[in-house]
Amino acid sequence: MLFNSIDFAIFLPIVFILYWFVVNRNLKLQNLLIVLASYVFYAWWDWRFLSLILFSTIVDYSVGLGLAKEDNKSKRKILLWLSILVNLGFLGFFKYYNFFLDNFISAFSFFGNEINANSLNVILPVGISFYTFQTLSYTIDVYKRKLEPTRDIIAFAAFVGFFPQLVAGPIERATNLLPQFYKKRLFDYTKAVDGLRQILWGLFKKIVIADNCAEFANQIFNSSADLSGSTLVLGVLFFTFQIYGDFSGYSDIAIGISRLFGFDLMRNFAFPYFSRDIAEFWRRWHISLSTWFRDYLYIPLGGSRGGTGMKIRNTFIIFIVSGFWHGANWTFIIWGALNAIYFLPLLLTKNNRSNLDVVAAGKYLPSIKELSHIVFTFSLTVFAWIFFRADSVGHAISIISKILSSSLFTFPNFEGMARAMFTVLLVGGFILVEWNGREGEYAIAHWGLKWKRMYRYAIYYSIILAIFWFGGKDQQFIYFQF
Numbered sequence: 407m408l409f410n411s412i413d414f415a416i417f418l419p420i421v422f423i424l425y426w427f428v429v430n431r432n433l434k435l436q437n438l439l440i441v442l443a444s445y446v447f448y449a450w451w452d453w454r455f456l457s458l459i460l461f462s463t464i465v466d467y468s469v470g471l472g473l474a475k476e477d478n479k480s481k482r483k484i485l486l487w488l489s490i491l492v493n494l495g496f497l498g499f500f501k502y503y504n505f506f507l508d509n510f511i512s513a514f515s516f517f518g519n520e521i522n523a524n525s526l527n528v529i530l531p532v533g534i535s536f537y538t539f540q541t542l543s544y545t546i547d548v549y550k551r552k553l554e555p556t557r558d559i560i561a562f563a564a565f566v567g568f569f570p571q572l573v574a575g576p577i578e579r580a581t582n583l584l585p586q587f588y589k590k591r592l593f594d595y596t597k598a599v600d601g602l603r604q605i606l607w608g609l610f611k612k613i614v615i616a617d618n619c620a621e622f623a624n625q626i627f628n629s630s631a632d633l634s635g636s637t638l639v640l641g642v643l644f645f646t647f648q649i650y651g652d653f654s655g656y657s658d659i660a661i662g663i664s665r666l667f668g669f670d671l672m673r674n675f676a677f678p679y680f681s682r683d684i685a686e687f688w689r690r691w692h693i694s695l696s697t698w699f700r701d702y703l704y705i706p707l708g709g710s711r712g713g714t715g716m717k718i719r720n721t722f723i724i725f726i727v728s729g730f731w732h733g734a735n736w737t738f739i740i741w742g743a744l745n746a747i748y749f750l751p752l753l754l755t756k757n758n759r760s761n762l763d764v765v766a767a768g769k770y771l772p773s774i775k776e777l778s779h780i781v782f783t784f785s786l787t788v789f790a791w792i793f794f795r796a797d798s799v800g801h802a803i804s805i806i807s808k809i810l811s812s813s814l815f816t817f818p819n820f821e822g823m824a825r826a827m828f829t830v831l832l833v834g835g836f837i838l839v840e841w842n843g844r845e846g847e848y849a850i851a852h853w854g855l856k857w858k859r860m861y862r863y864a865i866y867y868s869i870i871l872a873i874f875w876f877g878g879k880d881q882q883f884i885y886f887q888f
Contacts, residue, residue, distance in 0.1 A: 407450035408883070409659045410613055417447065418663065425667060426593055437564045437587055440667070444567035448533070451573075455531040458496060463566045465492050466541045470548045470555035470562075482549060489545040493538045500531055502734045533573030535731060539698055541566055544580035546702055553581050561587035570663040574656045574883055576674040576694035583671070591668035600851070601665030603866075607850050608658025610869050613877040615836050616651030618829045619644040621879055626820060627795060630805050635814035638805050640826070645795045646788050647833050650679065652884045653692070658848055677844045679787070679837075680765050682779035684748040685758035687787060695731070699724050710753060717753060722746045732794070737802060741793040748786050764845050832876060 407414050421443045429435035449456050469489045476482050544565070547553040556562050565584045571577075626633060626641025633641075657674035664671045678690035688696050704724045710717050722743065729742020752758040765780065766772040772780065796802035820826075843849035850869075854862035 407447050409656065410609060413450065422666060433590055434560060436591065437560045440564040440569070441560060441567060444564070444569035444572060447569040448567065448572060451532050458531055458534065459537060459567055462493060462496070462537065462541050463563050465489060466545050467559055467562050469545050471557065473548050474555040486545060486549045490542065493542050497534055497538045500534060536575050536577055537566060537572060539577050543698065543702070544584065547580055556584060558588070570660040571671060574653070574660070576657055576660065576672050577698055578671060578694070583669070586669050594668065597665045597668070601662040603662070603850060604658045604665070604848050605662035606866060606869055607848050608655040608662060609873055611651040611655030611658065612883070613873050614832060616648045616655060617877060617879060618832060619648035619651065622822065622826045622829060623648050623795070625822065630801070630808065633808070633820055634816050634818065635809040635811050636816050637818040637820050638809050639814065640818045642788055642792055644829070646791050649791070649884055656883050673847060677840055679784055680780055680841065680844055681783050682761045682765060682776060683752055683757070683783055684745065684786060685752045686761040687783060688745070688749070695728065699728055703727065714754065718750060721750055721753060725749065736799050737793045737796050740799060741790050744790045744793065767845060
């Protein structure tokens with residue numbers, strides 16, 4: 407079920423009414439309703455894969471109870487590894503089986519040995535990368551004694567399958583979200599209104615910005631061999647704003663919906679394209695994933711505490727694994743490695759935490775220095791997105807070759823160029839709104855709060871009108887494929 411569908415527009419009010427007006431006096435029934443609603447939400451896509459969520463829920467719940475009773479270090483490790491192997495085993499099979507098989511066959515063929523092996527027509531379960539990491543955070547934190555294991559199976563099932571963020575995040579920590587299922591929740595009008603405002607902005611980012619950009623990004627990437635370097639640059643820029651509008655839009659909607667039900671999810675995006683260096687970009691982009699890898703992979707490996715060799719090794723591991731998490735393709739691995747190369751100079755010179763504040767805070771415009779750093783960081787990010795979007799490494803290299811040719815200095819031209827220019831104007835206006843609201847949780851968080859209600863609502867209705875008027879062709883959320 408998609409957030410931007412008629413089905414969800416019917417589903418959400420029904421769940422909201424039942425939650426606040428029917429079962430509102432009983433916490434267990436509220437949690438049970440969330441579990442049932444989450445399973446319906448997920449089953450709308452393919453009911454067969456509910457078994458995976460149920461199995462992961464039962465395994466990690468049982469492992470948690472086992473860790474609560476066990477003090478023996480070796481047995482605790484066995485329980486931890488049971489959870490890790492089950493969760494990553496499912497993820498590895500559904501997401502990476504064919505990738506490893508194809509590369510295994512290619513490696514042997516390179517040395518003259520032919521191997522016959524059949525690939526499997528495996529359907530990737532939506533959201534498996536997200537809820538797998540979410541349940542793992544619970545087991546690892548219980549193992550490290552950072553979290554008391556729960557004995558409430560309903561609350562735990564609600565935590566694992568919480569429908570607003572089930573299929574594309576944010577990847578919540580058990581230490582943040584699970585305790586919220588234990589506490590009685592009272593309807594908060596202010597929080598609900600703020601949630602609706604964030605949902606509205608998320609829908610705008612998805613339907614108006616991402617879906618319009620997607621139409622032209624797909625067109626340009628799919629016929630890249632016939633287009634000029636300047637046109638390909640335009641295509642990469644369209645994808646740059648497509649993926650941001652799409653993914654951050656999903657996160658905004660998920661966080662906003664959660665607020666309607668009295669929950670607070672972690673922030674997942676903080677205006678990353680205004681970053682002044684790559685380290686700042688990764689503190690602002692897909693925050694729930696980057697901090698997950700930091701806490702559960704980078705720091706256990708030694709982080710940046712060791713010598714130069716260890717710092718380089720750990721940096722490449724975390725970025726390459728992050729790339730591989732996104733998909734079973736060498737393009738994602740190269741994308742991760744590129745970001746590691748970008749990040750290393752900052753780490754080795756101890757400048758990776760230089761920009762912790764909001765850029766040009768309290769000012770209308772950035773300084774020349776800040777602007778130059780933003781443009782440089784944005785350019786590095788856009789270049790890396792080529793590999794992320796390309797179908798193969800060869801496809802990415804051919805696009806880069808065209809961009810570096812003399813055709814870069816021609817005027818972009820492709821079928822639908824006139825409509826594309828209108829989308830460029832939409833993106834330009836979007837950037838201005840995001841810049842103006844960069845000190846808030848999301849761009850319109852503080853818009854019109856001190857204005858008269860008539861003017862404030864005029865803005866909201868204008869955004870709704872824009873969604874219906876300028877909405878692009880329906881596109882599935884990008885991160886559903888990861």
